[in-house]
Amino acid sequence: MLVYGTITMAGAESGSQKKVFDAEAASFLVKELRESFGSGRTRSYEWRVSQVKALLKAVVENEDQIVDALRSDLAKPPLETVVYEVGMFKNSCEVILKELKHWMVPEKVKTSISTFPSSAEIVPEPLGVVLVISAWNYPILLSLDPVVGAIAAGNAVVLKPSEIAPASSSLLAKLIEKYMDNSFIRVVEGAVDETTALLQQKWDKIFYTGNGKVGRIVMTAAAKHLTPVVLELGGKSPVVVDSNINLKVAARRIISGKWGLNNGQACISPDYIITTKDCAPKLVDVLKTELENCYGKNPLESEDLSRIVSSNHFARLSKLLNDDKVSGKIAYGGEKDEKKLRIAPTVLLDVPQDSLIMGEEIFGPLLPIITVNKVEESIDVINSGSKPLAAYIFTNNKKFKEQFVKNVSAGGLLVNDTVLHLVVHTLPFGGVGESGMGAYHGKFSFDAFTHKKAVLYRSFAGDASLRYPPYTDTKLRLMKALIGGSIIGIIRALFGWS
Amino acid sequence: MERSVEALERDLKSVRKYYGSGKTKDASWRESQLKGLQNFIVEREEEIVRALKHDLGKHYVEAFRDEVGTLMKTLNLATKSLKKWMAAKEAKLPQIALLSSAELVPEPLGLVLIISSWNFPFGLSLEPLIGAVAAGNTVVLKPSEMSPSCSSLLATVLPTYLDNKAIKVIEGGPEVGELLLQQKWDKIFFTGSARVGRIVMSAAAVHLTPVTLELGGKCPALVDSLSFSWDREVAAKRILVAKFGACAGQACIAIDYILVEKGFSSNLVSLMKVWIKKMFGENPKESNTIARIVNKKQFMRLKNFLTEPKVKESVVVGGSMHENDLFIEPTILLDPPLDSEIMSEEIFGPVLPIITLDKIEDSVEFINSRPKPLAIYAFTKNQTLQRRLLSETSSGSLVFNDAILQYIADTLPFGGVGECGFGKYHGKFSFDLFSHHKAVARRSYFTDFWFRFPPWTLQKLQLLEVSYNLDYLGILLVILGLKRSKRSLS
Numbered sequence A: 001m002l003v004y005g006t007i008t009m010a011g012a013e014s015g016s017q018k019k020v021f022d023a024e025a026a027s028f029l030v031k032e033l034r035e036s037f038g039s040g041r042t043r044s045y046e047w048r049v050s051q052v053k054a055l056l057k058a059v060v061e062n063e064d065q066i067v068d069a070l071r072s073d074l075a076k077p078p079l080e081t082v083v084y085e086v087g088m089f090k091n092s093c094e095v096i097l098k099e100l101k102h103w104m105v106p107e108k109v110k111t112s113i114s115t116f117p118s119s120a121e122i123v124p125e126p127l128g129v130v131l132v133i134s135a136w137n138y139p140i141l142l143s144l145d146p147v148v149g150a151i152a153a154g155n156a157v158v159l160k161p162s163e164i165a166p167a168s169s170s171l172l173a174k175l176i177e178k179y180m181d182n183s184f185i186r187v188v189e190g191a192v193d194e195t196t197a198l199l200q201q202k203w204d205k206i207f208y209t210g211n212g213k214v215g216r217i218v219m220t221a222a223a224k225h226l227t228p229v230v231l232e233l234g235g236k237s238p239v240v241v242d243s244n245i246n247l248k249v250a251a252r253r254i255i256s257g258k259w260g261l262n263n264g265q266a267c268i269s270p271d272y273i274i275t276t277k278d279c280a281p282k283l284v285d286v287l288k289t290e291l292e293n294c295y296g297k298n299p300l301e302s303e304d305l306s307r308i309v310s311s312n313h314f315a316r317l318s319k320l321l322n323d324d325k326v327s328g329k330i331a332y333g334g335e336k337d338e339k340k341l342r343i344a345p346t347v348l349l350d351v352p353q354d355s356l357i358m359g360e361e362i363f364g365p366l367l368p369i370i371t372v373n374k375v376e377e378s379i380d381v382i383n384s385g386s387k388p389l390a391a392y393i394f395t396n397n398k399k400f401k402e403q404f405v406k407n408v409s410a411g412g413l414l415v416n417d418t419v420l421h422l423v424v425h426t427l428p429f430g431g432v433g434e435s436g437m438g439a440y441h442g443k444f445s446f447d448a449f450t451h452k453k454a455v456l457y458r459s460f461a462g463d464a465s466l467r468y469p470p471y472t473d474t475k476l477r478l479m480k481a482l483i484g485g486s487i488i489g490i491i492r493a494l495f496g497w498s
Numbered sequence B: 001m002e003r004s005v006e007a008l009e010r011d012l013k014s015v016r017k018y019y020g021s022g023k024t025k026d027a028s029w030r031e032s033q034l035k036g037l038q039n040f041i042v043e044r045e046e047e048i049v050r051a052l053k054h055d056l057g058k059h060y061v062e063a064f065r066d067e068v069g070t071l072m073k074t075l076n077l078a079t080k081s082l083k084k085w086m087a088a089k090e091a092k093l094p095q096i097a098l099l100s101s102a103e104l105v106p107e108p109l110g111l112v113l114i115i116s117s118w119n120f121p122f123g124l125s126l127e128p129l130i131g132a133v134a135a136g137n138t139v140v141l142k143p144s145e146m147s148p149s150c151s152s153l154l155a156t157v158l159p160t161y162l163d164n165k166a167i168k169v170i171e172g173g174p175e176v177g178e179l180l181l182q183q184k185w186d187k188i189f190f191t192g193s194a195r196v197g198r199i200v201m202s203a204a205a206v207h208l209t210p211v212t213l214e215l216g217g218k219c220p221a222l223v224d225s226l227s228f229s230w231d232r233e234v235a236a237k238r239i240l241v242a243k244f245g246a247c248a249g250q251a252c253i254a255i256d257y258i259l260v261e262k263g264f265s266s267n268l269v270s271l272m273k274v275w276i277k278k279m280f281g282e283n284p285k286e287s288n289t290i291a292r293i294v295n296k297k298q299f300m301r302l303k304n305f306l307t308e309p310k311v312k313e314s315v316v317v318g319g320s321m322h323e324n325d326l327f328i329e330p331t332i333l334l335d336p337p338l339d340s341e342i343m344s345e346e347i348f349g350p351v352l353p354i355i356t357l358d359k360i361e362d363s364v365e366f367i368n369s370r371p372k373p374l375a376i377y378a379f380t381k382n383q384t385l386q387r388r389l390l391s392e393t394s395s396g397s398l399v400f401n402d403a404i405l406q407y408i409a410d411t412l413p414f415g416g417v418g419e420c421g422f423g424k425y426h427g428k429f430s431f432d433l434f435s436h437h438k439a440v441a442r443r444s445y446f447t448d449f450w451f452r453f454p455p456w457t458l459q460k461l462q463l464l465e466v467s468y469n470l471d472y473l474g475i476l477l478v479i480l481g482l483k484r485s486k487r488s489l490s
Helices: A023-037 A043-062 A061-076 A078-104 A140-153 A166-179 A192-199 A212-224 A245-256 A279-295 A309-322 A377-383 A398-407 A443-448 A471-486 A486-492 B006-018 B027-043 B046-058 B060-086 B124-135 B148-156 B175-182 B193-207 B231-245 B263-278 B296-305 B309-313 B362-368 B385-393 B426-432 B458-468 B472-479
Strands: A108-109 A116-128 A129-133 A156-160 A186-187 A205-209 A229-232 A238-241 A272-276 A328-330 A348-349 A366-372 A390-395 A410-417 A450-458 B101-108 B111-115 B138-140 B167-169 B187-191 B211-216 B220-223 B255-260 B314-317 B331-332 B352-355 B374-379 B395-400 B434-443
Touching: A023 A156, A023 A192, A043 A061, A043 A078, A043 A140, A043 A166, A061 A078, A061 A166, A078 A140, A078 A443, A078 B458, A129 A140, A129 A192, A140 A156, A140 A166, A140 A205, A156 A212, A166 A186, A192 A212, A205 A212, A205 B175, A212 A229, A212 B193, A238 A377, A238 B296, A245 A279, A245 A390, A272 A279, A272 A377, A279 A328, A279 A348, A279 B124, A309 A366, A309 B458, A328 B426, A366 A377, A377 A398, A377 B434, A398 A410, A443 A450, A450 B255, A471 B060, B006 B111, B006 B138, B006 B175, B006 B458, B027 B046, B027 B060, B027 B111, B027 B124, B046 B060, B046 B148, B060 B124, B060 B426, B111 B175, B111 B331, B124 B138, B124 B187, B138 B175, B175 B193, B187 B193, B193 B211, B220 B231, B220 B362, B231 B263, B231 B374, B231 B434, B263 B331, B263 B352, B309 B314, B352 B362, B374 B385, B385 B395, B426 B434
Parallel strands: A129 A156, A129 A205, A156 A186, A205 A229, A238 A272, A238 A390, A272 A366, A348 A366, A390 A410, A410 B434, A450 B395, B111 B138, B111 B187, B138 B167, B187 B211, B220 B255, B220 B374, B255 B352, B331 B352, B374 B395
Antiparallel strands: A108 A116, A116 A450, A328 A348, B101 B434, B314 B331
């Protein structure tokens, strides 16, 4: 699946033979984009809107090709592609088209007596030339969502899609070349070498979606140029299931968020369940029933489930299942087809916390259940690990709910459902701690690629001499009074009475 | 504080454990810490000012104006606003009731590291500390060893006003800094040079720790040909105080150099000469109104700027340097060569080059051909030029007809862009900087969309599409069979 050394530079020297995309080529690309950016064209509202519309058009007009590409890369069910990759992206564009004018307006802010007389505002401006590196699991959405945010904010963008989803990568390159203004927006395809060449350059921002290991590499490369970064990483997103809830609804929502999302290969996928020893068997039964309702008796053959993306990941997931510590714990599923890279929805019960499957982000169709005596203990279990991207809780107990929200730190928290908070564009989507830094979606995307410039307007009138040397006691008293904010104090100081 | 790695790790572990108890999340704890800081500043004002005098030769009034007073202002604001800042913010939900509620809940990050600089040792240590504590974090502060009395005051006296289980001050130089950077933090806030900024960010990358870097750059001040003499005088005064009156130019937002039209430059120079005398006296060294250079190394760095022959020739005001007292008098240069060191490095001292241009509008290109600065100052009433600067240049901040003042405006974010850093603070921005804004959404058990679940059918596809597009009418039409999709599922 890895495509080494194959590069296409969309928009550059078409017709000539494919050259290796090395550091020199990367440097040339950045230089070109900086010159374009310097022209100032991206600052205009009209340009930004035209580009957002063009990208939207590219996706809408080529939906079939997108469905095909995702089918090829991941055997992703067309419905998932249409709803998540295309649908969510369309939504992003629509939000931008509706709101961009407001976002671009400088925000007037109040000034206080300390700078009187003055007026001030915060002016959003683009950062310049930014790099977006995306992932393989939602290759279209995770590429275009940040890209459209960067464009809305007025930047020039280079996109490096994941080589692990090659059909999507090459489709993105084709579409962006065809529909977008190539003086400002480019795609560089490739793998480790090309990414390294890009990371050596100086960018005004780097937006990376992927895993923590490469996240560290990206941030270290960015440090050399003091480039700020957004890292959308992952983690083990827990689901806490309390007793006295509607288990059927909970199970269906868990299923929808786990296997309904690229067969568990999503950063906000419910990774594992924590429930009480009493509740666990009931939960397992309900899950079994509902899984069968969704995927039939032979889920390995179901067309409604994505396959595993690559043989590497297949081997990784198999290893988790072959771990001695979880032998005999499989309550449902466990079937695998190596040739077709398929693994059936699998539920494991009573998994020990030191097993392999509990030691890393699963990113696959395996759902371990951890049992505790009292459901409140789940908070400690979660907090003993690193902060996840999302945490889910199913409960009707108001007190426990409040406790959970107060004490569990995660990128986002959702009560009584899974994944849906992602869809609401007024909520920032991003991690904390090991699950990442920075956020996007809706206006947060615009902000992620914007510099908020502080602007202070002063006049020459009303100049207070107390700022300037020579320094006198009167000036000192007056200053103290001003800080204190009391009018009496100021008057007294002015008259030398304090 | 002991310096051994084991002792440090032990201390950090106990701080983390304390954080885990949840105590610092309480509003009452945060208020008590802010009060403690307030008491420190008020009760120890004399010692603070004395330490600043000792380390940097700052005059009492300068110390108050730039550090003590500003901290008092920030503490007043933080105390007044804390409850408001801590409150969850409701997020507007789109019409379709997929979720029943959504809000942003600010929570502390955990254990944060603040590394501050020597030029405003109290301000640059405590402004971020106020934000960190207001946000409910535990903190380790490492003040700069280059301002030793200030560092010592912070390490020995400040802790007596605060909760030592949560806030620690660790003194030391680069070795201690390195030791600290190897640990895992939930955030690092660094004020200093770009060189060290790179080291900090690289160290943070190992643990995926988010950072804020407040660095520096060459802040230009362009001076238009102002027609009113009142305006010219005010401009000159403001420029002088923003260079020589701000820690003798050793400030990240001090005016680094001036851009002015050829025709106006001599006017400006004479005006500045007059006001230098009025502000700093006939003998600035004796008048004690200008701070000292912090140490010999920095002094020699500044002295070396003037050893380049063409630079030396360009001195039009001042120029005398007293090594023993680490004092440099206000010095103005007229048109030193653009490729000289003084025009390529951040000056950070009381030497002010004036660069003349044919037209003042050329300053836009001049500024843009150089790295983005922390601040751009423009003394002009010309609205066209103002608009051009606003939209064609990029900097941390932009100030018209004054300088440095943006530092005390709480409603304006203070931070850099590009080489001068990233992240911003002051006012509520400080609180936000040290917070994680957690998205919390809730769903009820009712209103589930049956079409969310496989097996997938064409109708479910249509329904999902319209519901994700938040289209109520569309849903109705599909259910009634009145809306058809052109696609197929195969």
